[in-house]
Amino acid sequence: MTLDWISPAERLQALPPYVFARLDELKARAREQGLDLIDLGMGNPDGPAPQPVIDAAICALQNPANHGYPPFEGTSSFRRAITSWYRRRYDVDLDPDSEALPLLGSKEGLTHLALAYLNPDDVVLVPSPAYPAHFRGPLIAGAKVHSLILKPEQDWLIDLAAIPEAIAKQAKILFFNYPSNPTGATAPREFFEEIVAFARRYEILLVHDLCYAELAFDGYQPTSLLEIPGAKEIGVEFHTLSKTYNMAGWRVGFVVGNRHIIQGLRTLKTNLDYGIFAALQSAAEIALELPDVYVNQVQDRYRRRRDFLIDGLAQLGWDIPKPKATMYVWVPCPIGMGSTDFALSVLQQTGVVVTPGNAFGVGGEGYVRVSLIAECDRLGEALKRFKEANIRYQSEALISG
């Protein structure tokens, strides 16, 4: 008997195909053909979690008190570790009981925030390109996504003045993310001030994803939304331990900011999950308390790879600016070539996996994202193959976008 007559809900049919899943199929096929793949496609950090965090997790596993259901709202001591980290890092005071909520990774929280706050046909402002959860959450909720197309000539910053007044008045949520995945762009503090003023003027819930809070280089320090006066009245900010501490598989993130918004998300989550395994919450506290030297090592690692790759690409004629943050290099495709075609031809000719920019929305068309998730020897091998395959890049592509 087939179950063809049971089709998934319309909310699933509204979703464009998940490009990473498709890329996985293509990778599997390339592997079958015997290609030695260099996978720079995903944003999956390649190192282990810090040893003190692993030790704390092992120790916490031995404690049976951690084996039951954790509290819905996260353990009180992890919430306190979050707000202490925030005070240390940004000099911002938050109430650990109402203004901080642990999440099963920030992707979970971002998506559920959309479900907690959006009705069908509500209007949501989402940059394009963007991290996929920023538009997929609203699509699952049945909302209307109004894409804010980002452009290289505006340094990939949202052009707030270009948003039509009527759309701004209807909009319920604005998602944004600097330092940005996938573009690697950073936003100056004045931009944060402008976007807070915009959200306050139009009474829009402002959602900032600060996933790359710590992966910044050359002395650059990313701004937190909550450093901006008045931001907490209309906004929340999502954080994750996945990238900074190589803990992507542990599923630990958190949201901080406006207590009413966090309360709505908590209400939804109470009906869906029990939160993070308590043993991992106590290990996560140790991560947030690690001395700066640990974070500096991670930064150095990505900076070294960034410099190595961009300098190597420059020798092949690819003139790509160095991002001040994130673990990504955003590379224009050769003129006249779409991002899917370019990513596929790079994969077939060289075995190097990069992500087509259109995976992040139409605004990412014409680019591919290269993740700095391999050591320099592998990046060097990728460069060597680019050279051999004569994968060329015309610098005008930077302008034509």
Ligand SMILES: *Cc1c(COP(=O)(O)O)cnc(C)c1O
């Ligand atoms: C990697 C990434 C996330 C996902 O983080 P998790 O906490 O692992 O779910 C969220 N936002 C952005 C922009 C990312 O790049």
